[in-house]
Amino acid sequence: MTAATAPPRSELTFAKARGSRKIKNNIATSLVSLAFAIALIPLIWLLWTVISKGYHVIFSSGWWTSDQAGIDPRVKGGGALAAIIGTAEQVALCTVISVPVGLLVGVFLVEYGRGLFARVTTFMVDILTGIPSIVAALFIYALFVTTLGGIGAGWLVSLALVILMIPVIVRTTEEMLRLVPNELREASYALGIPKWKTIVRVVIPTAFSGLITGIVLGVARVAGETAPLLILVGYSATTNMNLFSNPQSTLPGFINQEFININTSSGTAAYHLDANGNRVAGAVANYAPDRLWGAALTLIIIVMALNLIARLIGRRNKVAS
16 A cells, blocks of 8 residues: 555544444443343342242132131241231331322432522431441430330331331432422423422422332331341231331231241151142241241342333323433
């Protein structure tokens, strides 16, 4: 190639740079893909372990319709009805308290938040976001049991979960409201509509699906918490629908109780299950491991269902459009 037909130096430099960027991009893509695969390994391992050990229990006839009354580790049967009801009631009370507070705080920080009070509120929300669940449980215990002389009950668990759920809702509310275009607010103000009515009739409806997504994610966040349950309410094998008195079973508490039964019951000889899920080995049966894995799988199913609901709602979110 003669000098007259050689490509300009700028074109050679651009081609070299483009090739270098392509190599770097391929390396970065490979590293990200590798990290993703490594992160999936423990997740898939955990799911496979829980599903393989617990699926035969949740498909039994009485798992969803009976409790553990009169059932000991050596007796096959029983179900998780009491634990499911207890978890549902505690999370429902927590949601009823947390949602209005979280939404109002989020609206205040986005629409009205100015000055020292807003900065202090933001700082406190940041602190609550990272607080361990056991600290929230100990705070409620110290206040209502130690100081005020109360007794452990399901409603105290709900109060501890409120401390954990409010920051999730506040942060989600802030993000969703900030996605609402300011042009909508300005158009409403131009028509002479007051600010409070603009928020209620324009801003919140626009971000509604995103707000619902945040609420569902907050519910999923607290549904599997264990520390408040272990500290603030005792375990009950029977169904207790009263949040304000007596011990109450929950799925995390059920798991903990069956783990205790594994270690304290006699006759924990090795066993295996036949095609029908029945034990065929072991001098004295111990069915606590079966129920433990079944309760764990039930809790995972509930939390996964909540997250899927949040994803489906999020896909219909029109805020960003």
